[in-house]
Amino acid sequence: MTASADSAASRSKSILPGILVGGAAVVSLILFAVAPDWARQWPAEQIVPLRDWVTRFFQWLANEASFGLFTVKDLTRLVSDILSGPLTITDGLLHKGFSQFGLAALPWITVVLIMGIVGYAIGGGRLGIATTLGFAYLAVFGMWPDAMKTFSLVLVTVPIAALIGLMLGILATRNQLAERVLSALFDVMQATPHLAYLGPIAIFFGFGAVPRLIATAIFAVPPMARCTILGLRTVAPEIIESGLMSGCTPRQLLWRVQLPAAQRTLLVGLNQVIMQTLAMVVIASLIGASGLGHRLLFSLQQLQMGKAIEYGVAIVVIAILLDRISQALIARNPARAPTEAEKAALLRTSVILGILLASSILVAWLVPAFRLLPKDMTFTTAPYWDQSIRWLSRTLFVYLEFFRDDVTTYILVPIRNLFLSLPWLPTCLLVATAGLLIGGWRLAVTAFLLLGFIAAIGFWVPAMMTLYLTSMAVIICVLLGLPIGICAAHRPRFTRFALALCDTLQTFPSFIYLIPVIMLFRVGDLASIIAIIAYAMVPIIRYTHLGLMRVPANTLEAGIACGCTGRQMLLKVELPQAVPEILLGLTQTITMALFMTSITALIGSRDLGQEILKALPAVDTGRGLLAGLSIAAIGITATRLIETWAVRRKRELGLA
Amino acid sequence: MSKPNKISCRNLWKVYGKDAQSFMAVHSNAPSLEDFRREQYVGAVRNVSFEVTTGEILVVMGLSGSGKSTLLRCLARLIDATSGAVCFDGQDITKATPEELIELRRHKMGMVFQNFGLLPHKTVLQNICFPLDVQGISRTRREERGMELAQLVGLAGKENFYPRELSGGQQQRVGIARSLAVEPDVWFLDEPFSALDPLIRRDMQDEFLRLQRALNKTIVFVTHDFEEAVRVADRIAIMKDGALVQLGRPEELVWCPADPYVAEFTRNAPRGKIISVGQIMVPTSAAASEISIRIDQKLDDVAPLVLGSDRSVKVIDHDDRVVGQVERDRLIAVMFSDGARQ
Numbered sequence: 001m002t003a004s005a006d007s008a009a010s011r012s013k014s015i016l017p018g019i020l021v022g023g024a025a026v027v028s029l030i031l032f033a034v035a036p037d038w039a040r041q042w043p044a045e046q047i048v049p050l051r052d053w054v055t056r057f058f059q060w061l062a063n064e065a066s067f068g069l070f071t072v073k074d075l076t077r078l079v080s081d082i083l084s085g086p087l088t089i090t091d092g093l094l095h096k097g098f099s100q101f102g103l104a105a106l107p108w109i110t111v112v113l114i115m116g117i118v119g120y121a122i123g124g125g126r127l128g129i130a131t132t133l134g135f136a137y138l139a140v141f142g143m144w145p146d147a148m149k150t151f152s153l154v155l156v157t158v159p160i161a162a163l164i165g166l167m168l169g170i171l172a173t174r175n176q177l178a179e180r181v182l183s184a185l186f187d188v189m190q191a192t193p194h195l196a197y198l199g200p201i202a203i204f205f206g207f208g209a210v211p212r213l214i215a216t217a218i219f220a221v222p223p224m225a226r227c228t229i230l231g232l233r234t235v236a237p238e239i240i241e242s243g244l245m246s247g248c249t250p251r252q253l254l255w256r257v258q259l260p261a262a263q264r265t266l267l268v269g270l271n272q273v274i275m276q277t278l279a280m281v282v283i284a285s286l287i288g289a290s291g292l293g294h295r296l297l298f299s300l301q302q303l304q305m306g307k308a309i310e311y312g313v314a315i316v317v318i319a320i321l322l323d324r325i326s327q328a329l330i331a332r333n334p335a336r337a338p339t340e341a342e343k344a345a346l347l348r349t350s351v352i353l354g355i356l357l358a359s360s361i362l363v364a365w366l367v368p369a370f371r372l373l374p375k376d377m378t379f380t381t382a383p384y385w386d387q388s389i390r391w392l393s394r395t396l397f398v399y400l401e402f403f404r405d406d407v408t409t410y411i412l413v414p415i416r417n418l419f420l421s422l423p424w425l426p427t428c429l430l431v432a433t434a435g436l437l438i439g440g441w442r443l444a445v446t447a448f449l450l451l452g453f454i455a456a457i458g459f460w461v462p463a464m465m466t467l468y469l470t471s472m473a474v475i476i477c478v479l480l481g482l483p484i485g486i487c488a489a490h491r492p493r494f495t496r497f498a499l500a501l502c503d504t505l506q507t508f509p510s511f512i513y514l515i516p517v518i519m520l521f522r523v524g525d526l527a528s529i530i531a532i533i534a535y536a537m538v539p540i541i542r543y544t545h546l547g548l549m550r551v552p553a554n555t556l557e558a559g560i561a562c563g564c565t566g567r568q569m570l571l572k573v574e575l576p577q578a579v580p581e582i583l584l585g586l587t588q589t590i591t592m593a594l595f596m597t598s599i600t601a602l603i604g605s606r607d608l609g610q611e612i613l614k615a616l617p618a619v620d621t622g623r624g625l626l627a628g629l630s631i632a633a634i635g636i637t638a639t640r641l642i643e644t645w646a647v648r649r650k651r652e653l654g655l656a
Numbered sequence: 657m658s659k660p661n662k663i664s665c666r667n668l669w670k671v672y673g674k675d676a677q678s679f680m681a682v683h684s685n686a687p688s689l690e691d692f693r694r695e696q697y698v699g700a701v702r703n704v705s706f707e708v709t710t711g712e713i714l715v716v717m718g719l720s721g722s723g724k725s726t727l728l729r730c731l732a733r734l735i736d737a738t739s740g741a742v743c744f745d746g747q748d749i750t751k752a753t754p755e756e757l758i759e760l761r762r763h764k765m766g767m768v769f770q771n772f773g774l775l776p777h778k779t780v781l782q783n784i785c786f787p788l789d790v791q792g793i794s795r796t797r798r799e800e801r802g803m804e805l806a807q808l809v810g811l812a813g814k815e816n817f818y819p820r821e822l823s824g825g826q827q828q829r830v831g832i833a834r835s836l837a838v839e840p841d842v843w844f845l846d847e848p849f850s851a852l853d854p855l856i857r858r859d860m861q862d863e864f865l866r867l868q869r870a871l872n873k874t875i876v877f878v879t880h881d882f883e884e885a886v887r888v889a890d891r892i893a894i895m896k897d898g899a900l901v902q903l904g905r906p907e908e909l910v911w912c913p914a915d916p917y918v919a920e921f922t923r924n925a926p927r928g929k930i931i932s933v934g935q936i937m938v939p940t941s942a943a944a945s946e947i948s949i950r951i952d953q954k955l956d957d958v959a960p961l962v963l964g965s966d967r968s969v970k971v972i973d974h975d976d977r978v979v980g981q982v983e984r985d986r987l988i989a990v991m992f993s994d995g996a997r998q
């Protein structure tokens with residue numbers, strides 16, 4: 001009797017959310033239908049003029065604000081001067097030369113040798129050969145000066161960003177208030193797309209190499225700081241205690257015990273800094289035109305696909321090489337320190353290499369072609385690419401065009417219209433209800449305020465455009481990524497291939513994905529969506545694979561023992577347990593998709609990214625920044641909802 | 657005249673939980689086990705007081721989780737005790753400034769950790785030298801000392817390896833060598849030999865005792881192994897749920913355990929090696945044989961004599977005066993049966 005009462009109670013418990021969801025759906029449907037005008041479109045005269053305020057505030061800050069002794073302008077000038085110092089050096093070494101001393105830049109042959117040696121020293125023979133060939137490629141294909149401009153910026157940005165990240169991370173582990181402030185700030189920063197950083201930087205530092213550097217560094221700091229915090233937190237307490245018992249002062253403890261013990265995590269952070277830097281360096285060329293990024297952007301906008309491909313490949317080559325070098329740094333763990341004999345051998349080798357480098361400079365001095373390959377000695381594949389693309393267009397584009405137009409007219413346009421007609425209040429309420437069901441009142445209010453904010457500052461329509469592009473892309477990402485992840489988990493031979501592919505794709509800066517898409521589909525919603533999918537699919541594949549691999553073996557055996565078929569195993573045993581991981585992958589896919597959506601503004605989508613782009617030349621900081629924050633608001637709402645749900649699922653499954 | 661106290665702790669408490677201080681205050685600094693359970697606090701060390709004299713070896717024993725490591729950490733002030741005082745050479749280190757603590761640890765204290773606590777980025781030699789390194793001692797001098805110590809713990813030839821390449825026992829020995837680098841007065845050892853195989857363990861114990869005799873360090877030594885405890889201890893402290901149950905010479909623990917918990921600990925102890933003649937002797941009667949044994953000899957040592965004699969054996973003290981006699985049946989009963997004090 002009690003048993004049946006129990007089961008009745010539990011049944012009513014499991015029905016309750018269903019009733020709530022159903023009720024909410026009905027209510028919101030009614031709301032959608034009967035909502036008055038002000039609840040559909042935020043009345044134009046009521047829009048909070050936050051944009052203007054922010055713009056004016058930034059103008060005041062950049063031009064007039066003063067700390068008494070010095071103005072903000074003085075400060076930014078100082079920062080500029082300090083930062084341009086190292087940049088002058090690397091620029092001089094790599095491509096400009098030092099005219100005041102009558103010195104030329106390092107010859108390409110020397111730089112190629114140096115990079116080869118660095119690769120060899122860190123990652124062994126294969127990496128050495130790869131870096132040598134990779135950098136030689138840059139020279140032989142006539143991209144040396146541009147590539148060196150980019151490389152020089154990377155060389156200066158990475159240490160600066162890493163150092164700032166390290167310091168902030170240390171600060172956060174020492175001071176609770178600092179940690180709370182920083183972690184909230186990083187949350188917003190990491191949800192704000194690359195583009196949105198450019199506006200505020202431009203107003204303080206203008207256009208040029210230094211602002212580019214600053215934008216890039218700011219973008220790359222949070223992951224480093226996060227890794228530092230994580231690394232310092234996870235140092236085993238015994239190690240710290242043994243440092244204390246050895247009589248370390250607090251400073252010695254930090255620099256000689258904690259940080260070295262956290263080395264691995266710190267290097268992971270460094271790797272992320274490098275990757276973020278490369279991703280951002282390209283985009284930052286919007287406020288400081290030089291180097292590969294600028295060339296790529298320019299040829300994309302001119303639809304010179306052949307050139308775009310070459311520049312794209314060059315960026316990818318640099319990205320992959322730097323990634324592999326820093327990965328090798330993480331993986332390095334020698335069994336023992338070098339003996340005296342080995343040290344001597346090392347010294348001999350370095351002397352020989354030094355002589356080799358010196359003689360390469362000498363050779364380059366004698367043979368100018370080794371300094372900078374003259375135009376007629378470099379290759380370019382651009383014409384061939386252009387030819388084949390032209391051929392492709394002639395033969396293929398007819399069909400592709402049909403495909404594109406049909407998909408656009410019959411599927412995408414109706415969906416887009418649906419999104420664009422979403423009334424703000426009922427939509428916000430619907431999302432808030434979802435928040436209520438998943439995580440309670442706080443989540444509901446957060447979600448409502450974040451989305452309401454977008455409507456209140458008058459970005460609802462472009463935000464819906466962003467939402468439309470992003471959701472289409474994310475849905476397809478899931479539809480494609482899930483099966484690929486499942487395949488990867490079930491077929492060991494496919495796994496390595498898929499994961500290697502994911503690794504490589506992840507090192508591509510976002511711009512690159514525009515190239516093939518424009519080639520095949522020109523511009524338009526379909527092109528944008530496909531570019532977003534290509535960029536954002538990796539996490540969902542990875543986390544699906546990861547989640548499935550983590551299903552404990554004894555559960556699997558239990559499933560088999562129960563006589564599940566393969567399909568049943570997957571659907572009833574494996575996937576449900578992998579759900580929390582998959583959801584985490586989904587949040588990352590969403591964030592990346594939002595980033596890429598803003599970038600597709602470059603090929604004409606009229607979303608929040610477009611607002612940021614338009615704000616740039618107009619120096620309308622408020623418009624750009626708030627559009628960026630609106631994207632962050634969408635991202636944060638989505639991630640919070642999904643993360644809360646994932647955590648709950650995890651707890652229900654007893655995994656947390 | 658008794659030796660001076662090197663370390664003493666009085667009414668030491670270490671409470672883990674949300675707000676340990678006010679929990680202590682609410683229960684007027686003496687919460688009961690029931691209080692801990694009800695309010696979900698952990699009493700890792702509860703009201704522990706004892707002294708360790710200079711040159712003494714105090715062994716701390718207890719089941720896993722009984723608070724041995726926590727007690728050691730409080731003594732070294734790696735963690736701050738919730739209440740109570742710890743004196744080191746008469747100075748209350750719970751009130752020491754950070755600078756004083758650093759100074760103390762640089763010259764007076766050494767510690768071996770249960771989980772080794774080696775620095776992963778440093779080689780064996782660099783790990784051993786690390787305490788000297790942070791003091792700014794020159795490289796040649798500290799490495800000379802480091803090589804000496806590596807030799808001592810049997811790691812010669814491994815100096816350039818990183819800890820991750822070493823077995824657990826080898827890592828443990830690096831930890832031991834490191835703790836000796838600064839020639840500390842006081843040596844805290846948290847299960848220092850637990851990761852070693854029996855042969856090396858035996859060697860290290862011997863080496864340890866030799867060192868102790870030569871250097872006369874004051875030692876607090878945590879172990880799970882009663883046999884080891886008996887081998888090295890002057891006195892043994894038994895802990896249970898954070899509290900000190902009994903503190904005394906091994907013989908006292910075996911002969912009159914304070915409660916069943918202690919009795920359980922000492923049950924499989926080698927009595928013959930621990931209990932001395934004095935404990936089992938009875939007043940002299942006329943029937944004693946001419947053979948005599950000394951009052952402080954261990955039963956194992958006198959067993960052949962006593963068992964081989966057909967009458968009771970005379971017991972003499974340091975001044976060769978006869979103070980009692982030992983009966984054969986009694987000796988057999990004590991050495992080979994469970995009941996210690998019938």
Ligand SMILES: Nc1ncnc2c1ncn2[C@@H]1O[C@H](COP(=O)(O)OP(=O)(O)OP(=O)(O)O)[C@@H](O)[C@H]1O
Pocket residue numbers: 672673698699700718719720721722723724725726727770
């Ligand atoms: N940082 C901490 N926070 C909360 N509780 C702790 C903490 N450190 C130790 N404890 C608790 O204090 C008690 C004593 O732990 P301690 O490590 O001192 O035991 P131990 O006697 O050394 O055990 P073992 O023989 O396993 O090493 C345990 O119940 C443990 O759970």
Ligand SMILES: [Mg+2]
Pocket residue numbers: 724725726770846
């Ligand atoms: Mg312990």
